[in-house]
Amino acid sequence: MKFFIDTANLDQIKEAQDLGVLDGVTTNPSLMAKEGITGDANVTAHYKAICDIVDDNVSAEVIATTYDEIIKEGEALAALNPKIVVKVPMIKDGVKAIKYFTSKGIKTNCTLIFSSGQALLAAKAGATYVSPFLGRLDDISTDGLQLIEDIRLIFDNYGYPTQILAASIRGPLHIVACAKLGADVITAPLAAITALLKHPLTDSGLATFLADHKKAAGL
DSSP: OOEEEEEEEEEHHHHHHHOOOOOOEEHHHHHHHHHHSSSSHHHHHHHHHHHHSSSOEEEEEEESSSSSHHHHHHHHHTTTTTTTTEESSSHHHHHHHHHHHHHTTTOEEEEESHHHHHHHHHHTOOOOOEEOOOOEEEEEEEOOHHHHHHHHHHHHHHTTTOOEESSSSHHHHHHHHHHTTTTTTEHHHEHHHGGGOOOOOHHHHHHHHHHHHHHHTTH
């Protein structure tokens, strides 16, 4: 399973990259705004900076919602760096644009997926990734993990190469559950990824080992 980090913060991206487990980055306008990145030129420069850090898979989201504008914006984003994946919303013109981008060899990430039917349409159009939002479904008392399971079954039934990119991850348990269900990718905040490192028995065990070593060494 691939690990993407869901942020526009360069320090967090570098930390995840240094950890040795990072496969990509997902961003969106909200994450850019959180980092104070505004204006087309600054956003473009920030995408380039992210691409300089990671090896591949930088999802850059279009703002446009009409077919012609999505194509124009998506092609401009894809031209920035071969690592760019054009992130397109699950709307009618977005699906049409995914079909176009696929025909041009441009990788796509269909975002804001909340049903298996939406994921199926995106896969039919040739999306590289679909991004079902687990946490937002959980927030309205709907089982987000069931959606991952349903999409996995559909994609396996028909051999769709589209990868399931589980998004809106709330914590480490979501990550492990997605791995069990066969998600191809998770994208999560740095805190959720590093939380996988933690276990109280690891901490207590290490403390015991170090104390015993200190005694044996006569320190």
